Amino acid sequence: MTDIDHKHAANDDAHEHGSEVATKVGHSPVADIPHKPRVTDTDPKAARRAERQVAGMFTLSMIFVIAFVVAYVAIDKGTYVYIPVLGDVGASNVVLGFTFGAAVFLIGAGAIQWAKKLMPDVEVVQQRHDMTSDKSDEEAAAANYERGKEESGFARYKIIRRSLLGAMALFPIPIIVVLRDLWITPPGENPVEILSTTPWEDGVMIIPDVGDQTGLSPETSRGIRPEDLPVGGLVSALPVDIGVIQEEEHNLNARGKAAIILVRMEPSEIRSQQGEGWDYNGIVAFSKICTHVGCPIALYEQRTHHLLCPCHQSTFDLADSGDVVFGPAARRMPQLPIGVNAEGYLVAKAPFAEPVGPSFWERDRT
Amino acid sequence: MTTTVNTNTLGDAETTPKDDPLEIAGGATAKYVDQRLGSNRFLGRNLGKVFPDHWSFMLGEIALYSFIVVLLTGTFLTLFYKPSMVEVMYDGAYVPLKGVMMSEAYASTLDISFEVRGGLLIRQMHHWAALIFVAAIAVHMFRVFFTGAFRKPREFNWIVGVTLTALALGAGFTGYSLPDDLLSGTGLQIIRGILQSIPLVGTWAAFLVFGGEFPGTDIISRLYAAHILLIPGIILALITVHLMMVWTQKHTQFPGPGRTNDNVVGYPLLPVYMAKAGGFFFVVFGIIALIGGLVTVNPIWIFGPYTPDQVSAGTQPDWYIGWLDGALRLMPNIETVLFGFTISWNVLVPSVIIPGILFTGLALYPFLEAWATGDKREHNLLDRPRNAPVRTGIGVMAIVFYGILWIGGGNDIVATTFNMSINSISWALRVLLIVGPPIAFIITKRICLGLQRKDRDKLLHGYESGRVLRLPHGEFIEVHQPLNYKELAVIQGKEDIAVLPAPEKADADGVKNKLYPIHNLQHKLSSFFLRDNVDKPSKAEIEAGQAHAAHTAELEAPLHDYEDLDQDPVGHGGVLHHPGMAMTNQEQIDQRH
Numbered sequence: 001m002t003d004i005d006h007k008h009a010a011n012d013d014a015h016e017h018g019s020e021v022a023t024k025v026g027h028s029p030v031a032d033i034p035h036k037p038r039v040t041d042t043d044p045k046a047a048r049r050a051e052r053q054v055a056g057m058f059t060l061s062m063i064f065v066i067a068f069v070v071a072y073v074a075i076d077k078g079t080y081v082y083i084p085v086l087g088d089v090g091a092s093n094v095v096l097g098f099t100f101g102a103a104v105f106l107i108g109a110g111a112i113q114w115a116k117k118l119m120p121d122v123e124v125v126q127q128r129h130d131m132t133s134d135k136s137d138e139e140a141a142a143a144n145y146e147r148g149k150e151e152s153g154f155a156r157y158k159i160i161r162r163s164l165l166g167a168m169a170l171f172p173i174p175i176i177v178v179l180r181d182l183w184i185t186p187p188g189e190n191p192v193e194i195l196s197t198t199p200w201e202d203g204v205m206i207i208p209d210v211g212d213q214t215g216l217s218p219e220t221s222r223g224i225r226p227e228d229l230p231v232g233g234l235v236s237a238l239p240v241d242i243g244v245i246q247e248e249e250h251n252l253n254a255r256g257k258a259a260i261i262l263v264r265m266e267p268s269e270i271r272s273q274q275g276e277g278w279d280y281n282g283i284v285a286f287s288k289i290c291t292h293v294g295c296p297i298a299l300y301e302q303r304t305h306h307l308l309c310p311c312h313q314s315t316f317d318l319a320d321s322g323d324v325v326f327g328p329a330a331r332r333m334p335q336l337p338i339g340v341n342a343e344g345y346l347v348a349k350a351p352f353a354e355p356v357g358p359s360f361w362e363r364d365r366t
Numbered sequence: 367m368t369t370t371v372n373t374n375t376l377g378d379a380e381t382t383p384k385d386d387p388l389e390i391a392g393g394a395t396a397k398y399v400d401q402r403l404g405s406n407r408f409l410g411r412n413l414g415k416v417f418p419d420h421w422s423f424m425l426g427e428i429a430l431y432s433f434i435v436v437l438l439t440g441t442f443l444t445l446f447y448k449p450s451m452v453e454v455m456y457d458g459a460y461v462p463l464k465g466v467m468m469s470e471a472y473a474s475t476l477d478i479s480f481e482v483r484g485g486l487l488i489r490q491m492h493h494w495a496a497l498i499f500v501a502a503i504a505v506h507m508f509r510v511f512f513t514g515a516f517r518k519p520r521e522f523n524w525i526v527g528v529t530l531t532a533l534a535l536g537a538g539f540t541g542y543s544l545p546d547d548l549l550s551g552t553g554l555q556i557i558r559g560i561l562q563s564i565p566l567v568g569t570w571a572a573f574l575v576f577g578g579e580f581p582g583t584d585i586i587s588r589l590y591a592a593h594i595l596l597i598p599g600i601i602l603a604l605i606t607v608h609l610m611m612v613w614t615q616k617h618t619q620f621p622g623p624g625r626t627n628d629n630v631v632g633y634p635l636l637p638v639y640m641a642k643a644g645g646f647f648f649v650v651f652g653i654i655a656l657i658g659g660l661v662t663v664n665p666i667w668i669f670g671p672y673t674p675d676q677v678s679a680g681t682q683p684d685w686y687i688g689w690l691d692g693a694l695r696l697m698p699n700i701e702t703v704l705f706g707f708t709i710s711w712n713v714l715v716p717s718v719i720i721p722g723i724l725f726t727g728l729a730l731y732p733f734l735e736a737w738a739t740g741d742k743r744e745h746n747l748l749d750r751p752r753n754a755p756v757r758t759g760i761g762v763m764a765i766v767f768y769g770i771l772w773i774g775g776g777n778d779i780v781a782t783t784f785n786m787s788i789n790s791i792s793w794a795l796r797v798l799l800i801v802g803p804p805i806a807f808i809i810t811k812r813i814c815l816g817l818q819r820k821d822r823d824k825l826l827h828g829y830e831s832g833r834v835l836r837l838p839h840g841e842f843i844e845v846h847q848p849l850n851y852k853e854l855a856v857i858q859g860k861e862d863i864a865v866l867p868a869p870e871k872a873d874a875d876g877v878k879n880k881l882y883p884i885h886n887l888q889h890k891l892s893s894f895f896l897r898d899n900v901d902k903p904s905k906a907e908i909e910a911g912q913a914h915a916a917h918t919a920e921l922e923a924p925l926h927d928y929e930d931l932d933q934d935p936v937g938h939g940g941v942l943h944h945p946g947m948a949m950t951n952q953e954q955i956d957q958r959h
Contacts, residue, residue, distance in 0.1 A: 030624035030631050034851075077483050078459065086660060093486045097659010100487070105652025111645030119638045125624060125631045126416040128616050128746055131519045182574045184584065191573045209675060236675065251451075253579040256555075256674030288675060293559025293694065293713055294580070295552055296677045310679035311556065312695040313778060313788055326789050328694060328712045330701030358559035359710040360569045364703045 030125045040117045050117035057110035064103035071095040192362045196355040198239075198257045200336055205240040206285070206346045209259065223345030224262065226281055232302040235262045236288060239348070257356055259288035259296055260336055262346070263318050265305060272321045274353065278337035280346065285336040286322050287356040290314055292329035294358045307333070331359065417639045418619035418632035422509045427643060429502035430605065431650040432495045437602075439492040440541075440594065446482055448474040449590035451546065451583040460667050468671030471546040471586045475666055491658030496541060498654065500534050500686040507531060511731075511761050514749035515618045518742065521732040523611040526604050528729045533601050535686055540593035542684050545664075546586055549681050551672030554585060556694070563713035581674055620748050621859020623851050627746050680778055692774030693720055696796050724764070738891035740866045752821070753860045755814035756895045759807040766806040770799045811898070818900040821857045824849055825908045828915025835922055845922045846915035854912070860902050866892035 039046040071092070079091040086094070133141075149155055205223045229235060237260050245254045267282040278284070286307070288296050295311035305319035314329030316322045322333035334356050337349040355363055400406040417423075450470035456463050458473065459480040478485040507527060510516055516524035543550045558580040561572035577584030616630050625631045633639045669678065683691055693716030700711040735757060736742065751758040773780065774795045781788040828846035836842050849857070869885035872878050879885065903911070 033623050033631075072483055077481070089662075090486060092483060093490075094659050096484050097487045097491075097655055101652045101655030101657075101659055103652070104648050104655055108645040108648025108650075108652055111641045111648065115638050115641035115645065119641060121638075123419070123624075123631050124416055124634060125629050126414075126616075128628050128630055131615065131744065179574065182577060182588075183570075184577045191569045191579075194579050195569070238675070251579075251583050252581055252674050256580055259675035292699075293556045293563075295555060296675050298677070299679055310677055310681075310778070311552065312691070313792065314699070315789075324699055327792070328697045328699050328716075330699040330710065330712050358562050358713070359701060359708050360562040360572075361565055361567075361707055361709075362569060363708040365706045 030123055033123060035122050038117065038121060047118065050113065054110045054114045054118070057106045057113065061103045061106035061110070064099045064106065068096060068099040068103065071099055192360075192365075195257075195357070195360060195363075198352055198356060199241060199245055199254050200239055200258060200260075200348045200351050202348065202350050203341065204348045205341065206237045206260070206262065206338065206348065207240050207242075209236040209238045223343075223347075225344055226264075226283055226340060226346060229262060229264045229283060231264050231266060231282065233264050234298065234300045236260075236298055237262050237285070256294075257289065260285050261288050261298060261300070261307070262338075263300060263305070263307075265319060269305065269319050271319050274321050274332070274335040275337055278335055278349075280338050280340060283338065283346065284318060285338045285346075285348075286316075286318060286333040287336070287352065289357040290329060291331040291333060291356075292327070292358060297333075413634075413636040415613075415635045416616075416630050416632045417635065418617050418625075418630055420620055422513075423617065424646065425502055425506040425509055427646055428650055429499055429506055430609075431647045432499040432502060432654065433601070433605065434647070435495040435651055435654050436492060436499055437598065439488045439495065440598075442488045443478065443492055444594055446474060446478045446485065447471070447544070449544065449587045451581075451586050463667065463670070466671065469546045469586065471544060472666070472671045475545040475547075479667060487655070487658050490661070490663050491654050492541075493663045494657045494661070495654045496538050497663070497684060497686075498650075500538055500684075503527075503531050503534050504686075508761070508765070512751040512758055513618070513620075514745065514754055514757065516732040517745040518732075518736065519615055519744050520611070520618070521736075523608060523615075524732050525729050526608050526611070528725065530601060530604050530608065531728075532725055533597055533604070537593065537597045537601060538684055538686055540589045540597065542664075542687075543589050544586065544593060545666045546672050547666040547669040548672050548676060548678060549664075549666070549669045549683075551581065551674070552677050552681075553683055553687070555580065555674065556691075560713055560717040563710040564718065565707070565709055565714070581672070616746070618746055618748050621750070621856050623855040625747065625855070625859070627744070630746070680782065682776060682779070685772075688775035689768050689771040690717060690721060690775075692771040692777070692795075693717065695777055696771065696774045696792060696799060698796070724768075735895070737888065739863055739895050740888065740892055741863060747859055747861075750856070750860070752814040752817040753899075755811040755818070755898065758814050759811040762810040763803040763807040767799065767803045770795055770802055774799075815898055815900060818860075821860070822900050822903060824853070825857055825903050826911040828912060828919075829853075831919075833922065835918075835925075837921065843918055843921070845918050847919050848912045848915040858902070858908070862899065862902055863896055865889070865896045 040050050041047075075092045075095055077090070077092045080088050081091045081094070082088050083094065154161055207223055223240065224235065224237065238255065239258050242255055242258060246252065262283055262285050264283045267279070270279060270282065270284065273279060273284065288298065290297050290309045290311065292309065292312055292314045295309050297307055297309045297316075299308040299310055300306070300318075301308065305317060306325065307316045307318055307322075309315070309327065309329070312328050314327030315325045316329070316333045317325045318333070322335055324330065324332060334352045334354050336352055338346055339349045341347045396406065396409075448470045452470050453467050454470050454473055456466050456468050456473050456476065458464070458476055460476050463476065475489075478489050480486070510524065510527065539553070543554050558572050558576060561575060562568045564571055573579070575585070575588070576582045577588070617632075619625050619630055619632065622631070633642070669681070670676075682688065694713065697712050697716040700715075702709050702711065749757075751761075774792070777788060777791045777795065780786065781791055828848045831845045831847050833845045834842055835845050848854075866889045868889045869879060869882055871882055
């Protein structure tokens with residue numbers, strides 16, 4: 001502390017910091033902080049006003065709790081009200097949130113007001129203690145350790161020590177091994193094979209994806225005729241038996257792989273394809289699952305034939321083999337060769353030539 | 367010593383403690399417990415424990431309190447939520463989705479939102495509290511970093527804090543996925559893609575996590591177990607450790623009057639700190655409830671149930687995942703095939719390697735800095751950020767890096783809002799991500815050094831008042847005021863650390879220093895950290911400087927006397943006059959007569 005500190009502390013006509021708490025248990029005053037008395041320290045009227053404020057907040061809190069219970073019972077959960085700024089909102093939610101929030105907030109505000117206005121606002125000082133233990137404690141710890149080592153014979157019994165270390169190293173193995181069956185799919189199935197196959201095969205009819213997850217069966221689903229699809233149009237589509245597969249497998253796995261998009265352009269606009277004649281009169285089919293991390297894609301720009309992924313903005317050129325033109329995706333969108341069946345509906349002509357969706361370690365070994 | 371009204375005496379007239387039956391019962395209870403647990407030993411020592419005060423110390427409190435709100439509201443939600451992916455046909459109160467097939471998880475979340483009274487409030491409070499939890503942790507971490515509170519002896523607590531940050535992200539993401547709506551399901555699909563990108567084990571890891579192929583039917587119940595038991599359990603345990611360490615080591619404090627490295631200045635636990643901290647819990651709780659009631663968050667009924675073949679455009683993850691999504695968006699599309707095996711750098715780097723480096727660097731930072739500066743002392747006084755320019759620069763650099771990734775996570779929103787090309791935004795951000803952080807470092811460091819110089823000037827010359835004074839002999843001076851005791855103590859709290867000396871290649875006897883390269887690196891790092899620091903003037907210089915400032919201020923003192931007299935000085939501005947000269951209108955009039 002410098003002399004200047006002293007001077008300031010002494011010059012201040014406020015009473016010396018902590019002078020009245022000096023005798024209290026566990027407190028020692030900070031000598032060089034002058035204390036400015038608050039209004040509530042000097043004016044009993046102000047102190048009583050603060051007292052009333054605090055009690056008022058606590059009382060108001062109780063009233064809000066009652067209001068909450070009343071609102072819970074009285075307001076129907078289906079009631080909507082218009083509140084400026086918030087718009088049409090559920091009345092129950094707003095009132096319950098407001099009353100409960102106010103009740104809780106007022107308890108806190110009251111307590112803080114109490115602390116700031118009526119409790120002492122003088123800072124006190126406590127000494128810190130070195131984190132390092134005393135020499136005697138250190139020696140006691142060391143002696144106890146030595147004693148334990150000696151009595152257990154941990155150092156002497158080499159075989160016990162080594163076999164214990166071995167046992168301790170091995171015992172967690174079962175805990176890890178049992179995690180194997182986190183993968184519950186039928187045994188013997190290879191994940192690489194699963195990721196590389198989709199329901200698409202030669203002759204599987206293409207049906208439009210209407211967005212509902214079920215209710216699709218081969219009988220009720222109508223296929224897509226080429227003439228249904230105008231030039232520039234895009235249709236999300238699935239294999240005709242997707243409903244059956246989902247019913248068998250009780251999951252959406254097949255849907256996650258089989259989703260495709262059909263896009264029609266003028267045959268002259270197609271600059272390249274992944275296979276000779278994989279389009280049908282300018283209709284091309286591509287996987288809908290992004291090769292980056294697997295988001296479904298359907299943002300299509302008719303004029304440029306670009307397909308944009310809404311998740312990470314990978315952009316593919318469907319007129320040019322589905323090649324990547326921008327973004328983080330490294331691989332082109334897999335193309336599905338299509339044609340029409342005897343009834344004139346669009347069908348797949350072959351399975352996908354490569355795995356769809358995001359990359360994986362063994363992908364290029366399939 | 368003039369005014370001493372003790373507030374404690376105001377209410378004393380009503381009862382004396384000895385007669386109050388409650389006091390007697392309380393005393394008896396304390397005794398009963400003490401005989402069994404020895405609790406009075408603890409209470410006697412700790413009820414008066416001193417906690418320093420500063421607004422920034424509330425940031426950690428906000429994190430703690432919002433976590434408690436998360437626990438309370440989350441428990442309520444478990445009573446109604448069904449973690450099942452069994453497909454059901456919805457037949458609830460929300461008309462637009464009637465008859466739609468969806469998972470039980472999604473349906474039960476709709477029920478919580480529309481059928482359970484107060485359900486939506488609790489769900490929104492849960493979500494808001496979680497968002498605030500992560501935000502408070504982040505800002506609390508900034509405070510701890512920029513003030514050097516992580517230095518010895520608090521390195522362990524820093525690591526606990528970094529772990530808690532990572533766990534908070536995990537807690538947030540697993541919870542975000544539970545409603546099984548279209549938005550969060552797409553997030554899980556991305557997680558699947560990230561898992562698959564891990565070399566060697568990725569494919570299997572993805573199948574283990576999802577119980578087979580994506581999406582499967584198990585992931586929701588697994589995330590549920592992690593979200594309500596595993597992660598919060600660890601968080602709770604680590605928060606306990608975190609607070610116990612703060613308790614044992616005593617809270618750090620900013621430099622100020624009376625504050626040293628060996629003491630702690632503040633308010634005692636009972637009553638002031640308890641009332642303020644306890645009250646603040648209710649304030650945080652209340653504000654979260656108000657927001658939960660008034661502001662919609664995550665309206666899952668708009669997104670619809672999850673299906674792997676649909677997605678909505680322009681949707682965003684919770685804010686704290688944005689930077690990872692941004693990293694995925696900005697990474698160039700690099701993929702290599704090595705010996706027939708595929709390595710997707712475009713996914714691996716942004717989602718595994720960058721977060722890995724960031725979190726590892728964060729955890730190791732206290733040790734790296736201590737090694738680089740050779741600083742082995744205990745620090746209980748906080749640094750002002752300006753006094754550690756390199757550390758502050760590194761921190762701002764990291765924040766800028768994070769911030770650019772975060773903006774990248776919303777590049778589509780930026781593009782549509784400002785009608786710009788998404789490609790050019792992405793490219794600009796890619797460049798900025800590399801160029802921005804170093805520039806931020808340099809600017810920050812310069813600002814810090816400038817502030818240090820300013821502090822040094824203040825110590826040497828006092829505070830420039832901007833008031834020019836003409837002395838009786840005609841000299842013009844600017845009045846410098848001495849710093850007030852608070853500012854003086856704060857600025858003097860700066861510690862100067864010397865750069866580690868350059869090591870010798872060989873000692874006097876010609877024995878080669880085998881550790882030369884390491885010691886030399888340490889020397890260079892220490893120089894990088896410390897060499898530009900502006901040294902604090904010596905004590906004598908400071909005192910001389912302050913005394914000089916006080917002197918110029920004294921020269922000005924007679925002018926203040928006029929102000930005190932509440933009389934208009936004659937139009938002589940700041941010119942001092944010889945004794946006996948008329949100073950005021952009244953004196954002039956008097957002299958004339």
